[in-house]
Amino acid sequence: MPQMLHHLRETPSQTAGPYVHIGLTPNFAGIDGVYPADLGTAMVNGKTKGERIAIAGRVIDGAGEALRDCLVEIWQADAAGLYPSPSETRGSADPNFAGWGRCPADAATGEYRFETVKPGCVPFPDGRLQAPHVTFWIVARGINLGLNTRLYFGDEAEANAADPILSRIEHRSRVRTLIAERVGDGYRFDIRLQGPDETIFFDI
Amino acid sequence: MSTAGSNSSPETGAFWPRDRAWHPPPLTPAYKTSVLRSPQRALISFSNTLSEVTGPVFGQNLFGELDNDLIHNFAKPGESAQGPRIIVHGRILDERGQGVPGVLVEFWQANAAGRYRHKKDGYLAPLDPNFGGCGRTISGVDGGYAFRTIKPGPYPWPNGVNDWRPAHIHFSIFGSGFAQRLITQMYFEGDPLIRTCPIVNGIRDPAAIEQLTAPLDLAATIPMDSMAYKFDIVLRGRRSTLFENRLEGN
Numbered sequence: 264m265p266q267m268l269h270h271l272r273e274t275p276s277q278t279a280g281p282y283v284h285i286g287l288t289p290n291f292a293g294i295d296g297v298y299p300a301d302l303g304t305a306m307v308n309g310k311t312k313g314e315r316i317a318i319a320g321r322v323i324d325g326a327g328e329a330l331r332d333c334l335v336e337i338w339q340a341d342a343a344g345l346y347p348s349p350s351e352t353r354g355s356a357d358p359n360f361a362g363w364g365r366c367p368a369d370a371a372t373g374e375y376r377f378e379t380v381k382p383g384c385v386p387f388p389d390g391r392l393q394a395p396h397v398t399f400w401i402v403a404r405g406i407n408l409g410l411n412t413r414l415y416f417g418d419e420a421e422a423n424a425a426d427p428i429l430s431r432i433e434h435r436s437r438v439r440t441l442i443a444e445r446v447g448d449g450y451r452f453d454i455r456l457q458g459p460d461e462t463i464f465f466d467i
Numbered sequence: 468m469s470t471a472g473s474n475s476s477p478e479t480g481a482f483w484p485r486d487r488a489w490h491p492p493p494l495t496p497a498y499k500t501s502v503l504r505s506p507q508r509a510l511i512s513f514s515n516t517l518s519e520v521t522g523p524v525f526g527q528n529l530f531g532e533l534d535n536d537l538i539h540n541f542a543k544p545g546e547s548a549q550g551p552r553i554i555v556h557g558r559i560l561d562e563r564g565q566g567v568p569g570v571l572v573e574f575w576q577a578n579a580a581g582r583y584r585h586k587k588d589g590y591l592a593p594l595d596p597n598f599g600g601c602g603r604t605i606s607g608v609d610g611g612y613a614f615r616t617i618k619p620g621p622y623p624w625p626n627g628v629n630d631w632r633p634a635h636i637h638f639s640i641f642g643s644g645f646a647q648r649l650i651t652q653m654y655f656e657g658d659p660l661i662r663t664c665p666i667v668n669g670i671r672d673p674a675a676i677e678q679l680t681a682p683l684d685l686a687a688t689i690p691m692d693s694m695a696y697k698f699d700i701v702l703r704g705r706r707s708t709l710f711e712n713r714l715e716g717n
Contacts, residue, residue: 271562271701275675276490277652278498278666279637282585286575286637289601294584297540297599298531325503332587338522338645348521349477350644363523363645385517388481398518402650405500407491407669409650413518428513437508456504466485466510467519467646 276409279402283334288367303336303365306379310359313342313380317449318414321373322401325457329373333403336365337377337414339396344383381416387427394422394429401454411465414452417444437463478643480706481515483562491669498665499626519646520705525571525605534603537576537616541599548598550579550617552693555653555681558610559640562704566610572700573603573639574614581622581634590622615693621660633660633667640700647702655696656682 284292288301307315318337321329340346345356356362366375384392397414415423423429423442432438440462443450454462493505533540538548555574559567577583577600580592584600598617606612621634635652642648654661654676661667661680670676678701687695 269564270704271560271564272489272675272678273486273562273703274649274651274678274701275670276649277637277679278501279639279650280652281587282575282583283637283650285583285585285599286573286601287639289575289599292585294541294599294601297601298534298603302525302529330504336648338518340518346517346521347523348644349524350479350521351517352477352479361523387516388514393516393518396518398645400645400648403504405498405502405504407493407495407498407501407505408487409648410506411646431513432511457507461506461508463508464506464510466487466512467482467515 276407278404278407279334279409281332281404283332283402283404284367287334287365291367301365303361303363306361306364306377308359311380312357312359313383315378315448316381317376317378318397318443318452319374319376319449320443320452320454321375322368322403322454323373323456327458329368330403331368331370331373333368333373333375333401333406334365335368335375336363336400337379338363338398338400339379340382340385342380342383344385346385384422389427391427392422392425394419394426396426399454410456411467412454412462413441413465414443414450415441416450417442432463437461478705479520480708481520482644482646483704483706484512485703489672489675491671495665495669498669501669515644515646520644522641522643522645522647524569525641527605530603530605535614537574537598537600537602537614540602542597546597548578548617549595550598550620552615553618554613554615554687554689554693554695555636555698556611556613556684556687556695557681557697557699559606559612559700559702560610561642561647561702566606566608567642567702568606568608568610570606570643571603571641572606572612573601574616574636575601576616576619576636577622579617579620581620592620592622618655618694621658626665630665631660631663633658633664638698638700640702642702644705649700649702651700652679653696653698654680656680
């Protein structure tokens, strides 16, 4: 018998359920006084560098209806393309930028919205630059394992065309499901869980 | 910066691939809500980039004194939540068996009667005026964490005509990279409802269900005060970058 590897198995996921707000956004859920504020509501402050943008949209189910009980988290680089994380070894990110945001869908409309800055470019492992993008993570009742996708920007056509991930997507008609179009000072990004326009989800 | 282990090199390696057969699949028809909320196309895979191997950190200054005490963090002064008092403790590990320090762990649950403090919960069981149902903590240098709460009750839910959730506590865990992000539920050893639950049974491998079942830990109890349950949580492992080539200019 060779030696044992002693690797563990990842803890299996379970759905976030209908009451995810109690745990992750208790003030939004009306549970006041436990935490001063819900985490992830402020990604920027007055000193944050970069172009201010808003990202908004809905998560839509297979019947075409917006999920009004989902929760969306995003993670992105700062305007210079640096992540505010210990695992970022290329430099120090903007100390006035959180990089991470959390937003529950509006209980009436299903709309989520983040106030952030447009991210800079981040390299792919082989050194090529990726197009500016925002990582999304979506959880909700009925979603057994959190869904990962990315938002790319509609006004970055050149960078998107050269992006190492976008350019390897076999079904070219699906690439547009990852592209947020500019509307006013922000970008609109609807996420479709099923159907002919199902958003591309990633196994990262 | 609060992350324990700040004297050691930061983790920068790619994560081990996720074993999706170990997790419940997206479509589990007995859990009806999954039917219209499960993507149907194949996921697209790519090697981790900085966007996946980095992740947010949360400082120690975030935490209030009662954040990890659900018995008291919503209660009126001098009062406490009703129900069996328990301690839940364990370690946040990765698949290499190493403790993951400095990560945010959030938890939420129903009260002892099986009722959530949420406008969408219509179960006739009573609310506890001294129980909010949320808490959070940060893992220590060895990945250890603990909190104090009351044991939640089981409750009926609208799925089949007579489905009951086993008693459970929801967990949300960050890792050192955003691709480790995980939400799960902890169940209690010996609960007969575990094996009847359509949400639990979305998991195919009985060993994976065991991994979500916390044993009673008499050694961690506080005599005349609290019972204890142990729940270790394993996040994805990541490659060591020790011998990996670094590209020029990278």
